Amino acid sequence: MLRCDDVSFHYERCDPGEIPDFRFSFGLAPGECLAVEGPSGAGKSTLLALLAGFLEPGGGRLTWQGRDLLSLPPWERGITTVFQDHNLFDHLPVWLNVGLGLASDMKLSRGQRSRVREGLAEVGLAGLHDRMPDELSGGQRQRVALLRALLRGAPLLLLDEPFTGLDDATRRGLWDLVRRQMSAGVAVLLVSHDRDDIEALADRRCRLEAGRLV
Numbered sequence: 001m002l003r004c005d006d007v008s009f010h011y012e013r014c015d016p017g018e019i020p021d022f023r024f025s026f027g028l029a030p031g032e033c034l035a036v037e038g039p040s041g042a043g044k045s046t047l048l049a050l051l052a053g054f055l056e057p058g059g060g061r062l063t064w065q066g067r068d069l070l071s072l073p074p075w076e077r078g079i080t081t082v083f084q085d086h087n088l089f090d091h092l093p094v095w096l097n098v099g100l101g102l103a104s105d106m107k108l109s110r111g112q113r114s115r116v117r118e119g120l121a122e123v124g125l126a127g128l129h130d131r132m133p134d135e136l137s138g139g140q141r142q143r144v145a146l147l148r149a150l151l152r153g154a155p156l157l158l159l160d161e162p163f164t165g166l167d168d169a170t171r172r173g174l175w176d177l178v179r180r181q182m183s184a185g186v187a188v189l190l191v192s193h194d195r196d197d198i199e200a201l202a203d204r205r206c207r208l209e210a211g212r213l214v
């Protein structure tokens with residue numbers, strides 16, 4: 001279980017009151033998907049950055065299966081995040097961008113190479129194995145980023161609007177991939193405004209209002 005208890009954060013601003021003090025509390029069980037909605041500027045990216053370890057909270061507790069996460073650096077938290085800007089490495093071809101999810105030193109075994117190939121076929125990118133990221137459309141980049149995250153096999157997956165702008169067939173295929181991860185016990189936090197994505201994946205939903213999850 002992921003337990004986030006009163007994890008707080010405050011952006012330093014000259015203009016007090018413009019940005020709320022954030023205080024987040026929620027639980028997320030293995031295999032469960034919690035959707036987080038909220039208008040632009042509500043603090044969704046702030047929440048993800050606190051969980052992933054890119055921002056340091058002012059206080060609170062964050063644990064996964066009873067283990068403290070706040071004392072761990074991002075790469076030791078067992079959390080994979082798919083950000084809106086995809087975070088692809090522009091100097092690496094598609095297959096290596098995906099392969100980084102399996103081997104961070106980029107030395108992929110034969111078996112790992114076939115998993116990359118199979119994964120690319122599953123997300124409809126079989127023909128784009130050797131392309132460079134700047135030769136892909138936005139939706140294709142999104143699928144590369146999502147596939148890399150899924151192959152990483154982390155127990156916690158944070159998704160920031162991961163299916164925006166994709167056609168229906170591709171979106172359904174990706175929902176299936178995420179559902180399979182959930183069946184294998186992966187806990188998913190899904191930031192989304194899209195009703196279809198939320199209905200397809202989320203077990204529960206909450207909204208970010210005035211710095212709190214309600």
Ligand SMILES: Nc1ncnc2c1ncn2[C@@H]1O[C@H](COP(=O)(O)OP(=O)(O)OP(=O)(O)O)[C@@H](O)[C@H]1O
Pocket residue numbers: 011012018019038039040041042043044045046047
């Ligand atoms: N580095 C920063 N310094 C000061 N304020 C910030 C910083 N980053 C974000 N903010 C402010 O904190 C609030 C929450 O921002 P955040 O990016 O978490 O919102 P969001 O819900 O993800 O928005 P969007 O849906 O537009 O991506 C906003 O008012 C934003 O202007």
